[in-house]
Amino acid sequence: GESVGLHLPTLSVQEGDNSIINCAYSNSASDYFIWYKQESGKGPQFIIDIRSNMGKRQGQRVTVLLNKTVKHLSLQIAATQPGDSAVYFCAENISGTYKYIFGTGTRLKVLA
């Protein structure tokens, strides 16, 4: 469903530090998850995905962790850069459907 609140949670990190963005998903039947990055005025851009039979997946500078027990997903960005500033969304796909449900989103601000 739709997120609540007009102000997205914001995470501020120093350039070069690691960032961790968290997401709690809602449906136990979800078995596929995606992290998206959305820059202002643009559509969401795929970053990394993970299936429910995995606990961790790594990409270039990004790592996604999945904890099915507590229905929690996280995105770790190593050596955060100014270009990483954006809003990050997690999305869950409910098994057996073609529906993607998005989380609230987190705004990442990279401080120089």
Added chain:
Amino acid sequence: SQTIHQWPATLVQPVGSPLSLECTVEGTSNPNLYWYRQAAGRGLQLLFYSVGIGQISSEVPQNLSASRPQDRQFILSSKKLLLSDSGFYLCAWCSGALRAFFGQGTRLTVV
């Protein structure tokens, strides 16, 4: 490679006027297609999705409708716009890989 086109990029419409937003996908066959709406500073709300021509699933009751007249074409419409229809509308597609890709969005302002 697959691409998704969404237009127009911005639109200002008066209250009570009709709406038609178009989305087309290239480079794939029989994609699943989606319309999302994003209010300012908020997340993405799924409005409609389609798994095939003429097959539309509506997720929330609203003033909008969707149609899929061709395999790679998805249209979002309204007969009479409301102020509350303002927002950022995003079209997306996915195929068997389940990875959804988004268009660049249409910013609709109803005045």
